[in-house]
C-alpha cells in the first residue's frame with residue numbers, strides 16, 4: 001500500500017504493535033534496483049510487517065549536488081516493493097517530513113549530528129553535512145515506524161557504521177541489519193546513480209570493483225603494506241576517472257589502518273565521467 005502521510009504510517013504501526021507483530025523498515029531514496037530489493041527481501045523474511053520508505057531527502061544533499069536530477073520512479077518502486085511483500089511504501093513530500101515552509105537548515109531544524117571523528121573522513125570530507133542529513137532523516141523514520149529492525153546495505157558502509165553509532169549512543173530501540181552489496185555480473189555495484197552513466201561510463205566504472213578485488217587478491221598473497229596496496233590500483237585508472245579517496249579503515253570504528261589485516265575495510269570514491277560512485281570491500 002502506498003501512503004504519503006506520517007499519520008497513515010503511524011495508524012498502521014499502532015495496529016500492528018497491538019497485535020504483537022514485529023516491524024522492519026527499509027529506508028531508501030527510490031529508483032529501486034536489485035540492491036534495494038535484497039534489503040526488502042531480508043526484511044520480509046525477518047519481520048511480520050515491512051515499511052519501505054521512498055524519500056529523496058533534501059537535507060542530505062549539498063547545494064552543488066544532484067538533488068533535483070536524482071531519479072524518481074515511484075510507480076515502478078511501488079510495484080517492486082509490493083512484489084517482494086512490503087506492506088507499506090511510505091513516500092512523503094519534503095513538506096510532510098519537515099513541515100510546510102520549514103527552512104531546511106540546522107539553524108532552524110533539530111538535527112542529529114554524528115560525531116566529528118566519524119564524519120570528518122571518507123564521504124564526509126567532501127559531502128559536508130551529508131551524514132547530519134542522513135542521521136536526521138533515518139532517526140525520524142525510526143520514530144515514525146517504531147521499527148524493531150532497520151535494513152541497510154554494506155554499499156554505504158560508512159553510513160552503516162555511523163547509524164549504528166547513533167542507535168547505540170541515543171539508545172534507539174532498534175537493531176540494524178547490514179546486507180551485502182549486490183553487483184552486476186560485471187562486478188559493478190548497483191546504484192541508482194548508475195543511471196547517469198552511458199555504456200562507456202559503465203565500462204570505466206568497473207575500475208572501482210577491479211581496484212578493490214585486486215587489492216584483496218594482493219592482500220591474500222601476503223601484501224599488507226597500505227602504500228603498496230594503493231599503488232596496485234593505479235593501472236585501473238584513466239583520464240575518465242577522478243579518484244576522490246581510496247582508504248583502509250577498521251570495519252567496526254572507521255579508525256585508519258597502518259597495515260592491512262582481516263578487519264580492514266577498503267573504501268573507494270571516484271568520479272567516473274563526472275558521476276560520483278562509491279564501493280568497498282572487506283579484506284577478510
Ligand code: AMP
Nearest residue numbers: 028029030035152153155156181182190
Ligand atoms: P539509497 O536509495 O541509495 O539511499 O539506498 C538505500 C539503501 O539501499 C541503503 O541502505 C544502501 O546501502 C542500500 N543499497 C544501495 N545500493 C545497494 C547495493 N548495490 N547492494 C546492497 N544494498 C544497496
